[in-house]
Each structure stands twice: as structure tokens, then as C-alpha cells.
Amino acid sequence: MIKVTINGREVQLDKQVTILEAARRAGIKIPTLCHFEGLEMYGGCRLCLVEVEKMPRLQTSCTLMVTDGMVITTESEQIAAARRGMLEFILTNHPLDCPFCDKAGECELQDLVYLYGGTEGRFTEPKAKHPESNVDPILARNIERCISCTRCVRMCDGVVGASAISMINRGRHTVMEPFSGGKFDCEYCGNCLTVCPVGSILSRLYKETYRPWQVERTVRTVCGHCGVGCSYDLQVRDEAIKRVIPRIGEGLNRGLLCARGRFGYEFVGAKDRLKKPLVRRDGNLVETTWDEALGFIAAKLSEVIKTHGGEAVAGIASVRCTNEDNYVFQKFMRGVVGTNNIDSAARMGFSGAQAYLESLRGQGVSANVIAGLAKSDVIFVAGGDPTMVTPILGLEIRGAAKKGAKIISLDPAPGLEFFNPHKIVPSLFAEGAVLESLLCRAVSARGMTGELPHLEEAIRAAVSAECAGVAAQSGVPDAEIEKASATISGSQSPAFVIGPDIVQRADGNRNLFLLAALSYVTGGRIFLLSGKANEQGAVDMGCLPDTLPGGRPLAIDGFRKRHEDACGMSVPAREGLSLMEMFPAMADGRIKALYVIGENPAFNLPGGNSIKSALEKLDLLVVQDIFLTETAKMADIVLPALSWAEKDGTFTNLERRIQRVRRGVNREGREDWRILCDLAGRMGAAMEYASSEAVMSEIARVSPVHRDLHYSDIEAGAMQWPYHGEPLRGEASTVSLVTASARPTVGSGRFALLVDRPLFQSGTLTRRSKALLKLIPKATVKMNPLDAASLGISGGIVRVSSDAGSVELEAVIDSSVQMGAVKISNHFEGAGVFGLMTKPPVDPVTKAPAFEGCLVAVEPLKGDAKS
């Protein structure tokens, strides 16, 4: 126990902290400028000076650690004079342009000068002049105002690990600059913006359009982009989001944000948001009333059900909608329509992968806390760059690496490049061989515990007795694998981060099996990356063809009966069709009507024209969305829903944490669940809830996992798996494992088409966010430098053709793309990667589509390609 005296008060501390921290704990505020919670110590601004008895000069309280018996004074005439002097020094160059500085009103320097004085400077030299830099599309840089506190650099370098900016030059010429000296060209997380105490780094999204005190509402909510679920505040004025700001140290992101989260909100106010219901008349979608639209759907849907039965209807839930929306949707489909044909885009990899992993290792196996990554000593990353798919989880991995954890990356992860990763890059699609070899070695190094007999039996059947040579077909030398294996075997707490790329394979299940087995044998935790805000929620709410809310298989009569009793509606016994099975069923007429909420299958699913032609065959296509998407354009009825910023509810993130989404903006349109309840009423079923909270109350009653979970619990922090509920015990007794047949071979001018998942774009929403659009304005095709050179391509426009069609795109040379592959994102209208894919194979176990079968030819277009 350390005892110190601060301003005459005795303070007891259980461990050594800085004087600043000790004072803060005692409720004494010491002014600071360069200090910032979570950043490396610096001691540059000299404002936190304090008197310490028996020490000669004033001391910087942010760097000096307390020792037992220290007597400290934080306010005195001498200290005030010193602080005033420091402020006077800062103001020798800092302009007094507060009247038109964006930061005025929330500027730390302004507040301190107000408190201590120092404006009447004694220096006669003119202030240094630096024109404001506005060359960057997102961030403005005003160096005149910079006080060289280096918070931004310490944030970028020490916390984010992007290291995109630095202090350049020396002495009074020191300025903060990105490498280029102009544009930032960074990850655009904007965390430098959070920490800047003055108006030196400004967001161009809202610069000069508001004053901090003009914000009308500040609403705490959860980000609507990826599956990490960062908390932040929406600041609203005139029913428009003015800005997104994090709360320092709060939420699982602890105040950090990424580019999509911080700058990707402009879609909410996009001009092409749907406002009125649309109905198709004489081939055109025309505006109509809610009453007419819902009446039309009720009549048409009832007719389909009457003629063809409930199973002729299918529903696609949304990985962007709340748990409440998705719960009501599956209830509507099961109870009112009478079908289990419910799935969501989580089927693209996440849900099937999770279900399969759970069948091997138990329910909740991927429900691991993201912050726990920091405690891992080895992190194995496979199937995607976590710093792009789920940026804040990526930061956690970087943080662990900084603390000494070893990173092993199977396939390239450019965002981890500076964190000393052990990179294993097998030949295209040959990750399985590497994993098998690793598993074989892990089994011989560690043995097995006997905890999960069914899994161990499968492992024994899967690994060969001789470990060496297994990986020969992957092109990775045995020594490399041996090295990685030694790292994993020597680990106390390995983590396995599984991205979508390794799941979306014809034998994705085998990759998953090997990863699950490897994590089982080595005692590792699994993190399953999720690119959308509520993929996990859609799964947990039972938007699956074979599972009821709370992860109970509907094939088991007992579970189904109990569910029927709890929600008061009957549930058909037969399992429904999964997402990729729905379209062939539409094509051959088994499905007559499709109800889609917040999803865009015509664009977001692989299969190109086969998806569209299947949709065309439908008797009824209903779409609830916020934009007139490619699918909505084909619909018979389009209903304007609300975005995540406009409704209350909850999201469940990839670690299965449930968090509150709160309405920040009021706007035309209705919550998806309200629309469905209204419709149910018109179809003669009673589904009425007063609010989203009432929906959650029903979920808490119906789902055995979410038992007794209410908004008040979620807000109080009881939002982590398994809540108050019961995960399903007992795993499958048999392990399904299907190995893919022969893969298509690349080469002789044919490249494997892969999905690009960049940091700044994620599709429908981000391409309507102006700021993010400036960072990636159009679709490109990325290729390996050697492949490009062999085709004589060094940029310019190229034509990429597959069996499904061709697109002309700008070529980008990128050494992180594997040889033999080209990458295109699925974000831009008319140039989506999925449009180029003819019917993709589907993994028989996870039912996820595989993206390896599509071969494309790439040719430079004359005149555009540079030699």
C-alpha cells in the first residue's frame, strides 16, 4: 500500500501509478494537454507540473510515479505562474482564431487559457504561418494550431499500429505530417481526430457546418457496420447525423473506431433513401400508401399460401437489422406463413461455419471476448485480413503482437505486415494441406485429452501417421510448417482467428474441421470474423432453416413443441431451404413468393444472372429496405424501412455480446418488425408489441439462451454469452466431413476470381457514404505483380471475363494478391464480383457458397494499358 499526500489529503494506492493518476483517483484534476489515457507517456506540454516536497523543481505529474510518503501540491501561485508561462509559449505560435476554428467550445487549450491566462504574450515575433492542408478527402490538417503534443502520433503508432503519421523536422520546425506530406493515405480510422486537443486535425465531413454546442441530441448506440459492435455517440442536428464520436475508454472498442464506423454514416441522409411504399403497376414501381401496400401483400401472400402452401414461400432475414426485427421476421415466416424457408446472408460463411464449429466443440465455442486476444501469446490468422474485415478486432491482434504475441498468418494479411507475422502462403486454395500438417504435428506433440471423444475419433481418422510430407501439395516447405507448429505447440493460450475466405470454399467444412481440431488439441480459442453488424443476431434469433431462436434444432420435436407453447404459434416440422438452395427452388417453381428484409440477393449473392432469373420467376417478391437496391428494383412491393440510426433494438456481435441500438434520427419509414406485425394482423394473426423492448421480452421468454434478458440487463452489462440462459449441451455424435472433388486449375491465362474485402467499402451502405466513396471511388481488379507483368499489365483498364459475363475495370497491382488469383470487391453497381460468378458450388456441410470455382480471363484493353 502506497500512501501519498496530495493537497493536504492522504491518498492510498494499491499499486504504483503516476501522480496524475493518483490525483485523479482522489478527485483532484490536474490540467494536461499532451497526456491522454491509453497513450504512451510523453511529458511534453509541461502543464501538469506539480510541486513535490524534497524535489528541487516542478515535476511533470504525468510521468512521475508516486512513492510512499510523497507530499504533492497541485495548485499554488508558483504552479499557476508556470502553467501560464507554458500557455504563453504555446500561444506564441498557436493562432487565436477560435471564432472560426471548429474546435472552439471543446478545445482543451481554449479551456486552459481561459482558466490560467496567457493570451497577452510578451513576444513580438510574428506567429508561424502554415496554410491549412485540405488535399486529403477526409481529414483537414491545420498545422498553425498544432501544439506538438504528439497525441495523434502516439495514437497512430502506439495504439492503432498504423504508423501513418509522424512528427517531422526538429525544434520549432516540428510538424505532424503523414508520409506523403499531403494526403494521409492511411487507414482513416480518425483516432488522431479523437485525441487532438486543438483544431489541428479536423474531419472534412462536418468541418465548418456546426458548433459543438449546436448539437441537438447525443445518442449512445452501436456501430452498424461490421460484427465487432463498437460503441459510439451519434450527434444529431436537424434530424441528420452531424458526426460520430466515440467515448474515450468506453465500450469494447475503448473509444477507438475505424474508417467505416467513424466516416461511414452519410448513407443515413442519402437523397435516394426510400420514403414511401412502392407498388408495381404496369411494370413500373409507383408510390402508394402503407395501407394499400400492406393490403396488397396480405392478399397476395395469403393467396400463394392457400394455393401452394406455406412452404412455397421463403424469407431472407437481414444481417443489418436488429435482433427484434429478425425475431419477428422468423416468427412471421414460421407462425403466420408456415414455412422454415428462412435464412440470411450470414449463410455466406458465418452461420454455417459457426454451426459446424459448435457441432464439433459445443455451443458458444466462438463466443470469446475480443479483448481476450490481448492475453493470447500466439494468434493464428486464417482466411482474411482481420484489420480489414473487422478493424477493431484487428487492432486487438496488433496490440497483442506489440506485447510479444506471435502472429502466424495463413495467406496474406497486409494489415499485420509490420507486426512481425510468420507468413505461410500456400499455393492457391491449398490451406487445407497446411492445416492438416499442423494438426498432425500438434496431435503428436500434445496428444489428446479425451474430453470430446467424437471429435478425437474424427481427428484420428483425419490425420495420417506420418506428419512430414502432408503439406507437400501446398508448396510450403516442411521446415516452415515445423516452425509454425513449434510456435503453436509452445503456446499457453493460442487464439484462432477464422476469416470468411477459408470458409467460402467447396471444402470449407474440412478447413473448419482442421481449425476446430487444431484449436481443440492446443487448447485455443476461436474467433469467427463477421463482416456485418448483426450476423450473429440473425443466427441467434432463429433466422435459419433448421434452428429455432436460441440455437435449438427444430428437428427435435421437444424443442419445437416447447417453442410453439412459448410463442403461441405453430412451427412447421420440416426443415426449410438454406439461402443458396432457395434460388434453384424459385427457378423450378417450388418457391412462389420471397420476402426479403434488408438484404440485396440480386447483387450480394454469387451466381450472377441465375439469381436474377430465379427472382423473375416469382409470383410475389416483397422487399423491405432503406434503398431501392438491385433486388428492390425487381420487387412487386417495396416498403421503406429504417436504418440502424433510426430505430431502437439490439445487435449481437461476433463475440455474442448483445448491445443496445438507439434511435438517433427521426425519419419517414417504419421499423421492419412493425411492418411485419401490421402485416400479420392483416393476415389474421395477432402479433402486437408496444415497442422493441416488448419484442425483447418475448425473446427472453421464448429463447432458452436469452432467458430473462431485458433491456435493463443489457444496459447494465449482463450482455455477454451465455447471458442468463442455457447453451445447448451435448455435441453431435457423428462428425460430418466432406472433402471437395477436384478443384479447377488456374494457369494458361485463367485466374481464380476471389472476393476483395477492402477496409473502406462494404457495399450498399458505404457506397452511399460520400466520404468513404472518395477513398475507393470505383471498382478495381487487384492482381499480383508477376501475373500482371506476364500479361503486360501495369495499370490501366482491363477486361475481366467469366462464363457469366465480363466487366472492364482498372487494374491495381498488389503484391498481397496470391499468384494465379485476381480480386474484385462486391461493392459497386454493375461491377460486383458476384455478378461474374456462375452458379458457385456450395459446401455440403456449411451450405456456404464457394468462391473458388470461378475462373476468369484478364486482358489489357488496347490504348489504356501502359507498356
Place this chain on the structure above:
Amino acid sequence: MKSQIADELECVKAKYPAERAALLPALYLAQRKYGWLSAEAMDEVSRELRVPKATVRGVATFYAMYRHKQVGRNVIQLCTNVSCMILGAERLVDIIREKYGVEPGGTSADGRFSLVIMECIGACGTAPAMLVNTDFHESLTQENIVTILEGYR
């Protein structure tokens, strides 16, 4: 695509416990190869040492002896500090300016010489003195400086 400085850098890296520690000599190496630290040169050092390029630039701009502008084929570093100044170094600056058309801090139009005015280079006893590239020349006079510089093409 092997980097131009990669081989020599391997020898430098071997002397240090961590790649990052070799940053200063690596920058110096790059400067010797390219004459100055262009963005490309710093990028190359960044890739070779796996140190982020903004960090590389921060370090490179902190130290005075790294060059951030294109220089001529030969760099004259002429001292004009007290001893050299008393013994006529300023006249030598004029001679270089007139003969080769290069201003202090600038480069001649033909790219042959760059002139850098130095503070003391530690040769007060034999002032005036200068460095041309890495060669040291002392006891300069208005006559011999031209002869010396003519030796550099």
C-alpha cells in the same frame, strides 16, 4: 524485385539486435546510393527494415545530415564559421557561385555541384576547409579551390 540496397543492408542489419535499430545506417546507405532521401528511398528502407514509412520519415527529417532535396553529383560542404570566415571562406563561396553557378543550398544547372554551407567542421587550424563528397580539403585559397573542384566532374 530485389531492392538496390538490399545486399549491403543485410551486412548492416547483422550488426544490430533488431532490424529497427539499423534505421540510421540504412538511411545513410540509401542516401549514398541515391544521393538524397527521396520518398522512394525512404519507402525502400521502410520495406527492407519493416519499419513504417512515416516513422522512417520522422527519423530522417530529425537529423541534419540527411538530405531531403535532390543534390548534384558532387556535394561541396564548405565551412564559413569563425576561423574559416576570417581566412576568407566567404570569398570562396563567391568563387564557387561565379564559376559554377551554384548558390549556397542549391545545385548547379548541370547537376555537377551542390553547395552546402557548414558550421564548424573541426579544421580551424588549417582553415578554410571543405568536404567534397567524403574527401577532406584544407588550407583552401582562392587559387587552389578551383584546381581541387576541377577534379570533380
